Amino acid sequence: MKNNTNKMITSRDVDFAQWYTDICKVADLVDYSSVKGSMIIRPYGYAIWENIVAILDKKFKETGHVNVQMPMFIPESLLNVEKNHVAGFAPEGAWVTHGGSEELEERMIVRPTSEVLFCEHYKKIIKSYRDLPLLYNQWCTIVRWEKETRPFLRSREILWQEGHTMHATKEEAMEETLRMLNVYRDVQENYLALPVITGKKTEKEKFAGAEATYTLEAMMYDGIALQNGTSHYFGQGFAKAFGIQFLNKENKLETPYQTSWGVTTRMIGAIIMTHGDDHGLVLPPQIAPVKVCIIPIGEVNESVDKITNELKNNDITFIVDDTDKSPGFKFAEAEVKGYPIRIEVGKRDLEKGFVTLVRRDTLEKIKVNIDDVLDKVQELLVDIQNNMFNRARARRDSMIYNADNYDEFKNIAASKPGFIIGKWCGDVACENKIKEDTTFKSRCLIDEEVSGKCVCCGKEARYVLYWGKQY
């Protein structure tokens, strides 16, 4: 893997937004092009995505899902079938109006999401209860014509997966909605080392066309929330709009219940903004394309070969940086790239019987006998993964505050980055007021049917929520 020079990274405590952009560029994750609002995902960034895709795809298949591929265009009339849905997506569509030199009879939107395409197909293939559940997933690119874009976080083109399932009963559909939310939580916590809060969105914040939207909310280093995936329960809304019906066991026509769920390349943004530091990217071992970077100092081929053979035999990915750059430069570069472990193999160290392992999460240096390298690497990879998760969770938890009244709420919102736990009456007017006054939006419900007072209006509360600023 070729690296560019180790350019300047703005400190994350000085300018977090600039720090983020610097990391994306300097770690060779993305580049820009003349296609405004879209990004090029470079090999190192794409390799992270490939690793995430492999983990998710395996879990989708283990839970009975199969992959399909729908068209990337949606005729306007098809998008119009479900009214809430079209209202949510048409205003941010990329519209194809010409094929070759001819104007199309009907313009088409480049898919912003594919509910209507799946529904049209489901209407054809669902006939009986025997056809249910239908557990489909699609890996593809979607387009949303965002005005302001940032790599991974908000881009006109987004790589994602979208699950779309149909069920005979409401219970099964709700079970699926929560099952996939938990698959996402498992992957984000145990592989991406991202602690997430999961819960239901308010009516105002739910997906256009859904009955209920469940979300995974991660907190970034700067205390701002990143919605890192959603799982929707649709009820029968789309199914009725599309006239999808099936014959049940009693040979009577029924309307099925639907879900959809998706995560995107945005997760890479969350990894950067949760784990990265002023030295660069910090990647969780489970999804790092390169787990170990070996830096030879002097004539140490034999020892490097010994180490690389051991790593190879144990399926631990690695690179050897044997370029003519200085060791110091190589160390910095390994840190920029966020390789979980670097191994400095020096001639003089070897004479004393050791090599130096540096773990990226803490930058701790560990002297290890050459014969113990493999064991130590395996131990560290597990330890780094756990430490990254625990550290992120502890940091997040330290930035969650309780507010009992509006003064407290506004005070915390103005002075402390993070989430606020606050009760709410359920009136969208309060939700809107809080947003207007503090820029905090409802993240998700913690609990329903609670007692106490709404943090905004002081009337009887019905819910407890997380509130926070959002990316």
Add this chain to the structure above:
Amino acid sequence: MKNNTNKMITSRDVDFAQWYTDICKVADLVDYSSVKGSMIIRPYGYAIWENIVAILDKKFKETGHVNVQMPMFIPESLLNVEKNHVAGFAPEGAWVTHGGSEELEERMIVRPTSEVLFCEHYKKIIKSYRDLPLLYNQWCTIVRWEKETRPFLRSREILWQEGHTMHATKEEAMEETLRMLNVYRDVQENYLALPVITGKKTEKEKFAGAEATYTLEAMMYDGIALQNGTSHYFGQGFAKAFGIQFLNKENKLETPYQTSWGVTTRMIGAIIMTHGDDHGLVLPPQIAPVKVCIIPIGEVNESVDKITNELKNNDITFIVDDTDKSPGFKFAEAEVKGYPIRIEVGKRDLEKGFVTLVRRDTLEKIKVNIDDVLDKVQELLVDIQNNMFNRARARRDSMIYNADNYDEFKNIAASKPGFIIGKWCGDVACENKIKEDTTFKSRCLIDEEVSGKCVCCGKEARYVLYWGKQY
């Protein structure tokens, strides 16, 4: 996996085109939607694609390539940079003219291929000989606004990969062009069981913007050629148009040499049209999503469990069809789906100590002792794979004819489906005349600098070519 009813398949000898469409539908490979010219790739069809992708991706990585993701849109001005290229692709473009409610300042084509995007990026990241070779690949969907479409063969949206590489020397670039042609050949012959003829395209048939195009030509059951992949040598054409330069070891500026290469879901069409028969699809074991279909007849759970455990432990994919359909119906369905082996596990057969294996390629029935099933399955999977390739090659070879003069050529072209080997003077007028008179197009060059007479005009020949009708 759920199957629909076993619908009628037109005989391939009665109406090959209808047979093909029937297979695509009845084997649940594709479906249509209101998106004209695009197809839905259903789970069974997509699983075949996933298997092909996994094989190719592994081979690309083994040969040093990395994956990237470029934008899916190309601004018109960027497409215009290479003149031959834009002339080839603009007329069949899908054009995005509006983002949200606003008309774009510059319209964008949905990528028909991504040379210009890669070149724009390469101009930014290639600085020195140390940056070369650059070996990039992209998996994505491309769009070409075809008027007449057929599933897998010619579709407005095509799933494919496109390799784009840059090299310091002409020799290295040419080596890469041929290396990837051979990777394609390896995969098509040894995994898809498709015998292919490889060679150079004529000037008239080469890719828009390439110096040389190499092709893989497969012959379908009806004797018609399917171009099943291409590998292009670009020389410095694009690099010069984009001003891409690198500092060589002597610190002098040079222009690099470029290749691109691609294969598409069209390969699935080739598999169908090479191996399929009147009973349905026939899938090579190497890429079959389901290698074994087990059909229990009567109360045979214990034996079925024994077999499925053995298959599971040996990573052989299988399904058990324990639906309430009749055995005869299930046999037919297994044949439609092209599972390489079906195992009929019958109660009465078991009492006599055997189960029946049916190989899909020959429909031969083989009685096997229940204890020998795993061995026989493993043996058959290898044998079926080999037999499918050998049978297809023998059939193809029997349909290749030599023509020494134009009467012979026209005679064969009019009466015998297949390829014709014929010499050619190199004049595009003859190439055009042959196409006009016979609908045969040049497939690829076998040899250059030959002696003899042009099969069309009778003048001195310079090349020997394969000629054939094409999909």
